[in-house]
Amino acid sequence: MGSKNKVEDQDHDELSHVPEHLREQVAEGLKAIKEVIAERNGKPYEWKLSDFQIGAPMGRGKFGRVYLARDKRTKYMVALKMLFKKELLKGGMEHQVMREIEIQTHLNHPNILRLLTYFWDEKKIFLVLEFAGKGELYKHLKDAPHGRFNEARAAKYTYQVADALHYCHLNKVIHRDLKPENLLLTMDGNVKLADFGWSVHAPSFRRKTMCGTLDYLPPEMVESRVYDEHVDHWCIGVLCYEFLVGKPPFESSNQQQTFKKIVQVQVPWVSVISPGAKDLISSLLKYNPRERLPLPKVMTHVWIEANRRKA
Secondary structure (H helix, E strand, C coil), X not given: CHHHHHHHHHHHHHCCCCCHHHHHHXXXXXXXXXXXXXXXXXXXXXXXXXXXXXXXXXEECCCEEXXXXXXXXXXXXXXXXXXXXXXXXXXXXXXXXXXXHHHHHCCCXXXXXXXXXXXXXXXXXEEEEECCCCXXXXXXXXXXHHHCCXXXXXXXXXXXXXXXXXXXXXXXXXXXXXXXXXXXECCCCCEEECCXXXXXXXXXXXXXXXXXXXXXXXXXXXXXXXXXCHHHHHHHHXXXXXXXXXXXXXXXXXXXXXXXXXXXXXCCCCCCCCHHHHHHHHHHCCCCHHHCCCHHHHHCCHHHHHHHHHC
């Protein structure tokens, strides 16, 4: 009896972040997957491409493509990312992909895209990812009225990203490439942090590699200084600004001008940014990394609390 209750509690935990109207459907998928695992007697299963029905293409990049797919046995919908080994080797990216797999496999949070499994053949590496039905947040931002989100949506998404990054930092992972293109939306409108290609597991948290996206680089990266997890705090400030304005604060016509604005923290405070939002963003866009607002305080900031549940 105690064992049965333990299983039921575990099932409830797995579904706790799933909207009520979707729980039955998701529960059926989980049950089917568990049945498959039981049939395999817990032995590692060697996945192959023929295990999946391949659907419509969802996106493409320099090293491969992403397709909608369905596991034939469980009927579970996934995103299947196909990476070409030849292209990865040519671009010197094979170690980065292995690091992405290693990091994302071990992260389990409601606002982080799950890497369910991976496999390979002679020519490709396949990543089986959780399916986020509404796709890139960037597209939703561009399609929003005036190309920007209202305060409710901006606060909700900022809260969820801060929660996901706080979890990453607790697990000694720095994301390093936060931007709307690397955020996905689920069918029920929640954010999933994705693309851990530039992430690093850094137990000491001290790094010196410049990476990420130009408009989101913090001063310490621009100046080639040693940095830590506070680079992600800066990026949340830039992200929240872009949510509300429709473009990042340091955007310029050339790289040097962008770098100058970043180092001098030249933020154009346009009228669409309310005093509460300005207070939050300015507390994150600090030249000194140690002065940036801690992520738990981002989540409880008065502007976040006043707006996020309205979305």
